[in-house]
Amino acid sequence: MEERTRAYLRGRFRDHYRRTEITPPPAANEREWGFIPWTEGPDTTMVRHRSLLELGDLSEFLVRKRPRHVYFSAGRFRDPGASSMSAKDWQSADLVFDLDADHLPSVTLGEDTYAEMLAKCKDALFRLLDFLEDDFGFEDLEVVFSGGRGYHVHVRDENVLHLDREHRREIVDYVRGIGLEYEHLVETETVAGLGRKTPTERRTLEIEGGWGKRTHAHLMAYVDGLLEMEEDAALERLQEFDGIGEGKAEATLNAARNNREQLAAGNVTVHTAVSQLAERFAERAVADDNAPIDEPVTTDTNRLIRLPGSLHGGSGLQTVRLERDELDAFDPLVDAVPDTFRGHEITVDVTDPGEVELGGDSFTVTDGDQSLPEYVAVFLMARGRAEKEKE
Amino acid sequence: MQRLHARYPFLETARDAVATEAVDLATVVDQDRAVVDRARERVVAALEDGETGEPRRDTRVELLSYPVARVLVSMVEERVLVRKYARAEAATAYDRFTTDFENTTELKSVESTGLDLEALLAEFDLDGAVRETADGYRIDVGTYLPLAEDLWGDEWHLVNRALTDGEVPVDDDELLTLLREAIRSRIEDGLPFDVPDVIAAALEDEAAEIREVLADLELTQDIDTVVPDLFPPCMKALLDDIQKGEHLPHHSRFAITAFLTSIGMTTDEIVELYRVNSSFGEEMTRYQTDHIRGDSSPTEYSPPSCATMQSYGDCVNKDDLCERIPHPMAYYEERIDDADDDEIEDWREADREEQSASGD
Numbered sequence: 001m002e003e004r005t006r007a008y009l010r011g012r013f014r015d016h017y018r019r020t021e022i023t024p025p026p027a028a029n030e031r032e033w034g035f036i037p038w039t040e041g042p043d044t045t046m047v048r049h050r051s052l053l054e055l056g057d058l059s060e061f062l063v064r065k066r067p068r069h070v071y072f073s074a075g076r077f078r079d080p081g082a083s084s085m086s087a088k089d090w091q092s093a094d095l096v097f098d099l100d101a102d103h104l105p106s107v108t109l110g111e112d113t114y115a116e117m118l119a120k121c122k123d124a125l126f127r128l129l130d131f132l133e134d135d136f137g138f139e140d141l142e143v144v145f146s147g148g149r150g151y152h153v154h155v156r157d158e159n160v161l162h163l164d165r166e167h168r169r170e171i172v173d174y175v176r177g178i179g180l181e182y183e184h185l186v187e188t189e190t191v192a193g194l195g196r197k198t199p200t201e202r203r204t205l206e207i208e209g210g211w212g213k214r215t216h217a218h219l220m221a222y223v224d225g226l227l228e229m230e231e232d233a234a235l236e237r238l239q240e241f242d243g244i245g246e247g248k249a250e251a252t253l254n255a256a257r258n259n260r261e262q263l264a265a266g267n268v269t270v271h272t273a274v275s276q277l278a279e280r281f282a283e284r285a286v287a288d289d290n291a292p293i294d295e296p297v298t299t300d301t302n303r304l305i306r307l308p309g310s311l312h313g314g315s316g317l318q319t320v321r322l323e324r325d326e327l328d329a330f331d332p333l334v335d336a337v338p339d340t341f342r343g344h345e346i347t348v349d350v351t352d353p354g355e356v357e358l359g360g361d362s363f364t365v366t367d368g369d370q371s372l373p374e375y376v377a378v379f380l381m382a383r384g385r386a387e388k389e390k391e
Numbered sequence: 392m393q394r395l396h397a398r399y400p401f402l403e404t405a406r407d408a409v410a411t412e413a414v415d416l417a418t419v420v421d422q423d424r425a426v427v428d429r430a431r432e433r434v435v436a437a438l439e440d441g442e443t444g445e446p447r448r449d450t451r452v453e454l455l456s457y458p459v460a461r462v463l464v465s466m467v468e469e470r471v472l473v474r475k476y477a478r479a480e481a482a483t484a485y486d487r488f489t490t491d492f493e494n495t496t497e498l499k500s501v502e503s504t505g506l507d508l509e510a511l512l513a514e515f516d517l518d519g520a521v522r523e524t525a526d527g528y529r530i531d532v533g534t535y536l537p538l539a540e541d542l543w544g545d546e547w548h549l550v551n552r553a554l555t556d557g558e559v560p561v562d563d564d565e566l567l568t569l570l571r572e573a574i575r576s577r578i579e580d581g582l583p584f585d586v587p588d589v590i591a592a593a594l595e596d597e598a599a600e601i602r603e604v605l606a607d608l609e610l611t612q613d614i615d616t617v618v619p620d621l622f623p624p625c626m627k628a629l630l631d632d633i634q635k636g637e638h639l640p641h642h643s644r645f646a647i648t649a650f651l652t653s654i655g656m657t658t659d660e661i662v663e664l665y666r667v668n669s670s671f672g673e674e675m676t677r678y679q680t681d682h683i684r685g686d687s688s689p690t691e692y693s694p695p696s697c698a699t700m701q702s703y704g705d706c707v708n709k710d711d712l713c714e715r716i717p718h719p720m721a722y723y724e725e726r727i728d729d730a731d732d733d734e735i736e737d738w739r740e741a742d743r744e745e746q747s748a749s750g751d
Contacts, residue, residue: 085682136532137557159520159533159557167536169699170549177550178702184551209555296641 005381005388006038013311014066016340022309028052030076034304035067051081068313071304092161094154098297099124101149115357118332125151128291131175145332147312147319168299177286182279185212205266214285219278223256248273316378334360341375348377352385397450398487400457401578409458420593425452430459431597437479438604465583466591466598473582481575515573528566529558538569617737623722624708625700626650633665642703649683649694
């Protein structure tokens, strides 16, 4: 990036911060703050270990320093400005989740467009929120578009702030379905054998919550699908599973027809074939429902996270706090475009041309000098794909 | 009341009772042989049998022996002793409170020596976090996770729990196990502490005896041996990659670095071991290693378990031993144990020899 480009972006970031009110996170003065200034080279040196006291008033600081990136810590400390982590004296930390398009299995890098990546990320976000709201029952959630390639969720429910790294790893594993054992989703009880003298075991899938409930939902959706099919088609569908031949397929179909209610109650002992089938749906549930969050972000109780409301220096987009009911309609490539950069055009020298989808429009950007809406120009410059025109 | 305190010396009220009872601990350890003997027995039994020995009839002796036992544990200053001792005290408490709970239900009354579930939950501030249901209990997830952290077995992992609306369902037995963990964690808390000289002087013989028992049990041998040949296959592969100059994803780098730290390598040594490769960033390695070690962060990180290694695709070249162990550290411990002493050549020793040779 040329100095004139940096100078331009610095200036425009300052303009943005002059006209934007930024709400700091709760307990802002107990957190560590860090920022990356606009410096030469791809090398980004973070200025960190700052307390809010040192930075001064947040809005005034942002206008003065107009940083390229700005962060605050998930952790709260007794002395957030101390230069070593141990001297900071950790007290608690928000539970933070990061969904990054770069880490999503569903994203094909180099093939998916930015818009497609972000859409897939939003799907993953909804899956994540299912876990956080339903399974964990969290109430103090803040959902944020990162301004880059994904979403952050900050959880500040009192009962989890004290959890350490290992405990948070359990939460990560839960959300990702890591270490799930079908055996433990099933409860075994001994019941009197029907019409027999020997007692028999009844195995019931845990359907009240957790991954048992998810596994069960997948199983039942599949079973109900079978029941709607013609016999031949249903048998064929069942035999698509490895290890299920004609005999097991018939047994399973019969069990589904005769014992649907038992199955709906989680009883997987209706037939051994059903039990085997249920086990495969545990895997399917994980594959379909897990939220591929970035583990280190959640387990690191000192992590620095981008400040909502600030500008992302790698895109020129705004980091946006989102209300739960805005999520559906939220289109990051429209709604995160800062007003500051709307409504006028500037001239830039494009070095890496291509399609850009932004602000609700598609732009076919060519090589060389051209006039573009400022938000497109800022986006390209921030991404290193254009330079400010020579004066 | 005194019987209750003697039976459950970790209770807050027991601590208060000690404070009023024992004019001062220095006098007790100096003059009260019965108390000191019982304290030593508590610790030795914890090491040898995982229990705390036969309680004395004299409740005063029994009660006062607990704080003195903690002093002894503190004087020896070994992590393994702290762990074993806390576990033993908690196991004893568990036996006692499960008996008390049974008696309570049978007799429909709480004897003064007994403890009921409600009181125990309240003792650990768990009354608000634990809710009784038709078929067991539900525990707030934020409370459950720390209590279950040291429990072995996949069934304790959150992922295998029917978590709903922030609550983890547990059955009666599981709740009691979690209470045992609450006790263990309270006992472990604050150990070892600084022992005033005057008290330490009076207990030197007892402390020495415990050190001997500990040495005989060979528990203190921290694995401080670096023999890459005996590393689990996953760590061998990661180390190879690093030395070949491959770029490792963060989790892989974390895994190998945490592993090397856990087997006793210093930051300098790890930097040295990684240096073979050209794209190696010393600054980064130092930062990461210090961080994992807990020097620059509040936590000391342990290497990931086999399950985590698997989930990241870092579990490779599994062999027979891998099938039997849950953790790469367990693999290495077993290999070290199985190897003859002369087979074990510490990488650092070899290195030192080499260095001194080249210096000649």
